[in-house]
Amino acid sequence: MATLDYLRQAGLVVELEGRRLRVTPASRITDEHRQYLSDHRADLLAELEVANDPQIASIPQQEQAQYVIRTAATASSEWHQSRNLYIGHLMSCRACHAPTVRYCATGAALRQRYDHTSMESTS
Template sequence: MAALEYLRRAGLAVELEGKRLRVTPAERITAEHRQYLNDHRAELLAELEAANDPQIGLVPQQHDEPQHVIRTAATASPEWRQSRNLYIGHLMICRACHAPIARYCVTGEELRQRYDNTPMESTP
């Protein structure tokens, strides 16, 4: 995909419309780019057709590779969310607790420990 890559590096997007090439943004196309498009038209058409063909270029998934898991509050266990909500709710109303310097009242300290020790993942 060298021909497409050259145009992409120049800041141009190339699409296939039927058998025509559509290059955008038009204001970035220079005379040099137009000459390149004329000289490499067949190669560009072949690359775009191959990129759009679902049967070409498919790489079988490797099932033995670990998946990258992103842990967020949206994917966390209900227990973790509850401990987080209790801890943060307490911090918002307690005048004795100050999280940036790790100063907590007795209740705040207990809630912080519970929050720290509750796993984000659900246990089977």
């Protein structure tokens, strides 16, 4: 529901009418909102269809599946540090060759650290 939440926080109401989006009040829609609606139309349609599905809507929020996508943008600072050390070493070490899994002792240690560092923040 993150896509809908952005528009709701802006004071807009988004409704599904067939396969069309109805956004009100029209007086609050800015050019930025129009661009957001255009860029995220498929996500908005999917979220509204789920929200309007009586079978899904009757399931308590806690029981609905939670999906967390982990990317470098959401990773912990520890993960970023271990990744940067590993990649920095690979770029400068003539003995290391990642595609063939060939590392010097330092490269092997940095690779192991990188592999075992969680992307989730521990704090």
